[in-house]
Amino acid sequence: MSGTENTLVQIVKAIVIFAVILQIVPFILIAERKLLGRFQSRLGPNRVGFRGLLQPVADVLKLVSKEQSVPVTAVPWMMALAPLISIVAGVATLAIIPFGPPGAWGGDFGLYGIDVPIGLLYFFAFGSLAFYGLMLGGWSSGSKFSFLGAMRAAAQLISYEVAIGLSLLGVAMTAGSMSLVDIVEDQSGMWFIVPQFVGFLIFMVAGFAESARPPFDQPEADAEIVSGYNTEYGGMRFGSFFMAEYIEVVIISGIATACFLGGWRGPGPEALGPLWVLLKMSAFVFLFIWIRATLPRLRYDQLMSFGWKILLPLATLNVLVTAIVLVVT
Amino acid sequence: MWFQQVMFFLAGAGALGGAIGVVTLRNPFYSVLSLVAHLIFLAVLFLLLQAEFLAAAQVVVYAGAVMVLYVFVVAYVGGSDEPLRPEGGALRVLGPLFAFVLVVELCIALLGSSLGLIDSPGTDVPAGFGTPAEIGSLLLRRFLVPFEAASYLLLVAAVGAVVLARRRRGLEEQEVGA
Known part of the structure; x- marks a missing residue:
């Protein structure tokens, strides 16, 4: 618990985390577009700024200056509220991702927003609240495609939330705590990716599904339902959904880093912790982009039966085996 | 502690408003949504009572899983323009009657026990109260x-x-x- 920190430090940390993560989003955007270009033997954006590096700035300016259109059948206030829910739920989760141990940069504050004993549950709680953003957005748009997208999002999130929870349960059991700082501290000998390799695989697959990224992007499958829940959205409201999706990618990467790759651990003094965390998170973000470029989208029934019939039993088995091993040793 | 007091009244008002919304709103979809709001504000009240685990479980299980199914079903079959019609006759009489009995019961309970405690700072919570470890050992030992x-x-x-x-x-x- 960060009971020793005073309110001022907490406020400063909140602002720093918010600012840094929001700056990361444009970087992921340009990285994704450039890498997708490379993966598909294209150049990618190369006109705005040096080698197209200013493309995200142009994208954001375009989104901000666009007109908001609202269909006649829509519920306007709810349509405005939905992207807000997505963003708030995403940013709130960022607070628990640990970038360094308490005292790494001197003083008695830790390099994380908050360290709560319910860490992983906090992640699940806001993850499930983020669903209401997609659901309300799709429902209130008053369009069939949006509605279908929202329904797919609902079914997908319910199915994969169970698997993602069980995959992290093994980690929590091994570390004996649900606080992410404690979990990283517990990986001093060995990163949890070794003993919890099955859990790691399940977490990554379910994480892709949770963030609705390809190949699990059924809620917005553009070849089937136009653009799913955000079909009727334009301008910065669409931009908010877009940003929330990237924040979700950052969160999944951050949780995976803390739970499986030893968080801030790496060569060099502890003060370098945040650098290691950022490096490991970048590797995960690259993986997200790589898989998006490589794998085709699953069919909807495949997605469902994969989640319930393969992933969930496997995750349960993983928890069971972990429990037996922990009791025996 | 003024922050906690402000949060208490905000969350209390939100929880009450959500609960009233559930029974008064005609559109089932909005009704379900106000139930979600009610549950989230309840979680905030749990947080104020140092019950972090309970608050998170409340959001994950109720707002995040059970209510998702409600929203799902209502959005599919509810029919957004179709108001829920109040049942006539017996319910009209019985409903207020039961509500009145409940109010009387709550008043008796309140007057009998805890009114004197409202002005006191409340009991101290032991260290580790409401943490997952504490609740886990309670569930697997005592209960x-x-x-x-x-x-x-x-x-x-x-x-x-x-x-x-x-x-x-x-x-x-x-x-x-x-």
Whole structure:
């Protein structure tokens, strides 16, 4: 618990985390577009700024200056509220991702927003609240495609939330705590990716599904339902959904880093912790982009039966085996 | 502590507003949404009571899983323009009657026990109160039998759901065959 920190430090940390993560989003955007270009033997954006590096700035300016259109059948206030829910739920989760141990940069504050004993549950709680953003957005748009997208999002999130929870349960059991700082501290000998390799695989697959990224992007499958829940959205409201999706990618990467790759651990003094965390998170973000470029989208029934019939039993088995091993040793 | 007091009144008002919304809103979709709001504000009240685990569980299980299913079903079959019609006759009389009985009961309970405590700062919470570890050891030591009974009940419910789903699928196959 960060009971020793005073309110001022907490406020400063909140602002720093918010600012840094929001700056990361444009970087992921340009990285994704450039890498997708490379993966598909294209150049990618190369006109705005040096080698197209200013493309995200142009994208954001375009989104901000666009007109908001609202269909006649829509519920306007709810349509405005939905992207807000997505963003708030995403940013709130960022607070628990640990970038360094308490005292790494001197003083008695830790390099994380908050360290709560319910860490992983906090992640699940806001993850499930983020669903209401997609659901309300799709429902209130008053369009069939949006509605279908929202329904797919609902079914997908319910199915994969169970698997993602069980995959992290093994980690929590091994570390004996649900606080992410404690979990990283517990990986001093060995990163949890070794003993919890099955859990790691399940977490990554379910994480892709949770963030609705390809190949699990059924809620917005553009070849089937136009653009799913955000079909009727334009301008910065669409931009908010877009940003929330990237924040979700950052969160999944951050949780995976803390739970499986030893968080801030790496060569060099502890003060370098945040650098290691950022490096490991970048590797995960690259993986997200790589898989998006490589794998085709699953069919909807495949997605469902994969989640319930393969992933969930496997995750349960993983928890069971972990429990037996922990009791025996 | 003024922050906690402000949060208490905000969350209390939100929880009450959500609960009133559930029963007064005509559109079932909005009704379900105000139930979600009510549950989230309840979680905030749990947080103020140092029950972090309970608050998170509340959001994950109720707002995040149970209510998602409600929203899902209502959005599919609820029919957004179709108002829920109040049942006539007996419910009109019985509903207020039961509400009145509940109010009287709550008043007796309040007057009898805890009114004197409102002005006091409240009891100290022991260290580790409300943490997952504490609740886990309570569930697996002191309340082991009720805990296992509840999980058995859930298992029965899950099996029942599977049986019902299979039976319905069987009927559909028959219809297709005929």
